[in-house]
Amino acid sequence: MIQEKDNIGEFHQFIQNLIMEKEISKPYLYYNQKLKQNQENYQQIFNILTSEFQNTIQTQTIFQDCTQILEQHLFIQSKIKLIEQIFKILESSQTYSINKLLNQIYSTKVYSLKDKLLPLFLNQFLILRQENFDEQLKQIILFIKSSQFCSDFKQYLLEDSINYYNKLKSIEIIYKQYLIEEKIINLFSDTQLGISLREYFNKVIEKSLIDSPIRLENSSYMNAFYELNQIIESNILKGKIFDIVHEGMNKIINDENKQQIIANIFEAKDYYEQKVKEIFQNDEKIKTCLSSAIETSIQLKVNQLSEQLSSYFDQLLIKKQENKDLKKVQDKINKSLELMPYFSAKDIFEHFYTQRMTKRLLLELSISQDLETQILLKLKQQCGDQYVRKAEEVLKEYKKCYEYEYLGVEVKLFVISQNSWTLKQQQIPKNFLKEQQEYFLENQKLEFKQKILLWMLECSNCYVKGFTKYIFIVSAVQAMILDFFNNQQTYKITELIQISGLSKDEIIRNLIPLEKEKLLLLDQGMYFVNNQFESKKTHIKINQMQKIEKKEEIEENTQKLLHDRKYVIDASIVKIMKRDKQHTLQEIVNLVLKDLGLPIKVVDIKQQIEVLTEKEYLQRDQQNMNLFIYLA
Amino acid sequence: MRQRPNQAQEDIMIKDLQRVVQLNDLQAREILNQAQWNLQKASNYVLDIQKSGTKIEDQFKKYVSQGQQVIDENGIQQFCNDLGIDLMDPVILYISYIFKSEIMGVYTKFDFLYGFTLLKAQSTFDLKREIKRLREDLNNKEILKSVYKYCFDFTKQKQRKDIDLSIAQGLWETLLKNVFPIMNQFMKYVSNIQEKDQKPISRDTYYMVWEFCVQIGEDLSKYDYKTGAWPTFIDGFYFFMHPNHKQQ
Numbered sequence: 081m082i083q084e085k086d087n088i089g090e091f092h093q094f095i096q097n098l099i100m101e102k103e104i105s106k107p108y109l110y111y112n113q114k115l116k117q118n119q120e121n122y123q124q125i126f127n128i129l130t131s132e133f134q135n136t137i138q139t140q141t142i143f144q145d146c147t148q149i150l151e152q153h154l155f156i157q158s159k160i161k162l163i164e165q166i167f168k169i170l171e172s173s174q175t176y177s178i179n180k181l182l183n184q185i186y187s188t189k190v191y192s193l194k195d196k197l198l199p200l201f202l203n204q205f206l207i208l209r210q211e212n213f214d215e216q217l218k219q220i221i222l223f224i225k226s227s228q229f230c231s232d233f234k235q236y237l238l239e240d241s242i243n244y245y246n247k248l249k250s251i252e253i254i255y256k257q258y259l260i261e262e263k264i265i266n267l268f269s270d271t272q273l274g275i276s277l278r279e280y281f282n283k284v285i286e287k288s289l290i291d292s293p294i295r296l297e298n299s300s301y302m303n304a305f306y307e308l309n310q311i312i313e314s315n316i317l318k319g320k321i322f323d324i325v326h327e328g329m330n331k332i333i334n335d336e337n338k339q340q341i342i343a344n345i346f347e348a349k350d351y352y353e354q355k356v357k358e359i360f361q362n363d364e365k366i367k368t369c370l371s372s373a374i375e376t377s378i379q380l381k382v383n384q385l386s387e388q389l390s391s392y393f394d395q396l397l398i399k400k401q402e403n404k405d406l407k408k409v410q411d412k413i414n415k416s417l418e419l420m421p422y423f424s425a426k427d428i429f430e431h432f433y434t435q436r437m438t439k440r441l442l443l444e445l446s447i448s449q450d451l452e453t454q455i456l457l458k459l460k461q462q463c464g465d466q467y468v469r470k471a472e473e474v475l476k477e478y479k480k481c482y483e484y485e486y487l488g489v490e491v492k493l494f495v496i497s498q499n500s501w502t503l504k505q506q507q508i509p510k511n512f513l514k515e516q517q518e519y520f521l522e523n524q525k526l527e528f529k530q531k532i533l534l535w536m537l538e539c540s541n542c543y544v545k546g547f548t549k550y551i552f553i554v555s556a557v558q559a560m561i562l563d564f565f566n567n568q569q570t571y572k573i574t575e576l577i578q579i580s581g582l583s584k585d586e587i588i589r590n591l592i593p594l595e596k597e598k599l600l601l602l603d604q605g606m607y608f609v610n611n612q613f614e615s616k617k618t619h620i621k622i623n624q625m626q627k628i629e630k631k632e633e634i635e636e637n638t639q640k641l642l643h644d645r646k647y648v649i650d651a652s653i654v655k656i657m658k659r660d661k662q663h664t665l666q667e668i669v670n671l672v673l674k675d676l677g678l679p680i681k682v683v684d685i686k687q688q689i690e691v692l693t694e695k696e697y698l699q700r701d702q703q704n705m706n707l708f709i710y711l712a
Numbered sequence: 713m714r715q716r717p718n719q720a721q722e723d724i725m726i727k728d729l730q731r732v733v734q735l736n737d738l739q740a741r742e743i744l745n746q747a748q749w750n751l752q753k754a755s756n757y758v759l760d761i762q763k764s765g766t767k768i769e770d771q772f773k774k775y776v777s778q779g780q781q782v783i784d785e786n787g788i789q790q791f792c793n794d795l796g797i798d799l800m801d802p803v804i805l806y807i808s809y810i811f812k813s814e815i816m817g818v819y820t821k822f823d824f825l826y827g828f829t830l831l832k833a834q835s836t837f838d839l840k841r842e843i844k845r846l847r848e849d850l851n852n853k854e855i856l857k858s859v860y861k862y863c864f865d866f867t868k869q870k871q872r873k874d875i876d877l878s879i880a881q882g883l884w885e886t887l888l889k890n891v892f893p894i895m896n897q898f899m900k901y902v903s904n905i906q907e908k909d910q911k912p913i914s915r916d917t918y919y920m921v922w923e924f925c926v927q928i929g930e931d932l933s934k935y936d937y938k939t940g941a942w943p944t945f946i947d948g949f950y951f952f953m954h955p956n957h958k959q960q
Contacts, residue, residue, distance in 0.1 A: 665941035687944055690943060
């Protein structure tokens with residue numbers, strides 16, 4: 081018995097020393113052997129062991145500081161493992177494991193201190209979470225996971241987290257926090273807490289995305305915005321980009337200064353594309369929504385804008401200072417051509433483009449004929465062979481130039497068919513250059529046998545030699561007026577009107593620049609030549625007064641083209657119905673829109689269907705009122 | 713049973729029948745149809761009507777003005793008075809339909825011969841007795857539909873393909889307003905149309921107004937204004953009732 085007591089006492093001592101980290105006198109193996117010899121006393125030893133352990137726990141554990149708690153926890157875990165190793169023998173004969181039991185004792189103790197522990201940990205959690213995810217945070221989480229109050233902790237943590245999230249305001253802060261939260265959530269992954277945390281955080285992301293504005297100038301801000309958007313896979317960014325681009329474009333399109341609109345549209349588009357590249361890494365969805373926003377904006381005024389686009393091209397192709405660099409012009413044009421699909425009022429664009437091109441060519445204002453041809457080719461590729469046939473005709477006819485000299489006047493002229501020449505103009509007065517006209521007709525009799533030639537006024541320049549050393553570049557009417565002064569010294573306006581046969585407006589419009597440049601002088605209602613004329617230049621171009629009707633003319637032409645669309649729609653419907661024999665209304669609408677590619681409304685197509693039904697091209701089906709049948 | 717003739721053959725037979733007796737295309741077609749396109753049979757029929765219709769002819773002559781061949785508007789007014797009905801009564805349209813009369817405002821001799829025979833009447837007095845039954849007939853939607861459709865050609869001028877809005881308005885008032893409640897609103901819409909926007913009504917639109925009453929009626933939520941193939945005139949009515957649905 082005494083020996084037993086001794087043995088047990090030895091174990092006593094051993095455990096104490098072990099837990100208090102005092103020196104252990106004998107090696108572990110010794111105790112192992114002792115156990116083997118003391119098999120009957122297993123139970124006793126076992127009980128001593130556990131009660132000793134309990135006592136130590138009661139007295140020794142300190143709870144002041146998170147770091148200490150963690151250290152303690154790790155220490156105790158390691159001791160338990162050690163004891164387990166030594167008393168493995170006990171395990172095989174006992175009904176439950178030492179490890180489990182010791183841990184149970186320990187956990188119960190820890191749980192009893194739950195109310196003190198939890199706030200401590202939560203606080204620490206909050207502090208660490210604000211700074212960065214580091215090892216200590218990780219350790220705390222691991223500790224909690226292993227403890228009995230894990231579920232309690234989780235509840236509190238969730239509440240705390242929600243509060244914390246709701247305080248996060250700015251996009252950049254949220255993004256920074258996201259990176260930390262991700263690591264935390266991963267540690268709780270596959271648990272309800274992990275799922276809930278993610279859910280709430282995503283909600284916060286979503287709300288802040290919705291509430292925050294787009295600031296394209298601020299790269300870091302937008303980067304964070306983009307990343308957050310991608311994280312919750314939302315369409316919020318797409319929607320906001322659309323709105324902002326749409327708004328921006330609308331402003332540009334509704335600008336007072338009409339000349340700059342197209343250029344501004346292109347500039348804005350470049351800017352936005354640049355941003356998409358920089359900030360959004362050329363994300364496909366955002367690129368699409370950018371295109372869509374621009375297209376939608378342009379659609380609002382597509383008819384006017386298509387006309388303005390042709391004007392924009394015109395400005396690029398005229399001889400002037402800004403267009404000296406041919407390569408630059410070519411680049412600009414190529415870029416503009418890429419954007420053609422947005423300006424879907426193709427019929428309007430084509431009409432005005434042809435008009436303006438004709439004018440450019442005839443007034444010799446075009447910077448390069450090659451470029452003109454190139455552009456037509458590209459337009460053909462985009463919109464079909466037939467699209468630019470009028471313009472091509474003009475270009476072809478322009479290439480054939482007639483030059484001759486008769487009675488001291490050198491003539492250079494082009495003959496263009498009226499189909500292609502869409503400019504509305506006056507003819508030149510019958511008597512002006514009469515001999516030259518007749519001479520031309522005589523010599524070209526064969527070529528223009530069956531044709532009627534009209535001599536047109538506006539697209540012509542006259543080079544008039546004056547005061548011996550000067551050459552004036554004037555319009556045809558001005559040349560005619562100056563020629564009159566070869567016959568008579570002075571003229572009244574009424575006289576000029578009479579002999580020319582032109583209207584008062586026309587005469588005045590042409591006299592004013594001549595007077596301004598001091599070729600002619602006005603005195604008491606009489607015009608006479610200024611023989612004291614002087615100028616530094618020898619070639620002097622007299623600027624023309626543009627006809628004021630230009631704006632109304634554009635409007636008139638546009639209206640006519642819009643009206644002509646009815647016939648275009650008719651032709652398309654008949655073509656489709658003849659081919660397919662029958663279609664529902666919706667099918668017809670879709671096919672016509674696809675066929676024409678013009679910005680026409682459904683109601684326009686519907687109206688033409690009604691017209692065609694009345695003309696008995698189509699018939700409504702008796703059984704299905706939505707079906708229309710082609711009548712042969 | 714003889715094979716039904718084609719369009720061209722039908723037209724020839726109609727012309728042939730018209731040589732036998734003076735009757736309009738509609739009547740000829742109707743009679744030939746009845747006779748299974750047997751010209752002989754049809755000819756016999758019309759000759760029979762003529763032969764046995766002396767009393768009807770007398771009745772006819774009573775309404776004809778001096779030196780005329782046909783009954784004009786005055787005569788028709790008198791006719792209506794004798795029948796005890798108003799000139800605007802739908803029954804007179806129904807009677808014209810039975811007569812298969814060609815143009816509103818004119819009754820020909822054959823109109824009377826044919827119509828009275830069909831209605832088994834020898835005089836206006838006989839016809840008057842039928843008025844009550846005829847009115848009841850109009851409650852039958854099938855019959856009303858036939859009369860409604862007939863009225864388009866009845867009121868249409870020969871050289872035109874459509875009818876004026878005012879005439880269509882009259883027909884809708886007379887035939888449809890008291891049958892379909894939605895027509896009350898519809899007539900408001902029509903009277904609201906500005907003069908500059910008033911356009912003639914095509915056959916398709918006219919027929920579709922009937923379909924609208926029958927298919928949609930009061931419940932405008934059924935009306936498909938986006939993809940439905942309703943005529944734009946009826947779309948106009950829908951937007952009159954729901955201005956907020958009209959797109960820019």
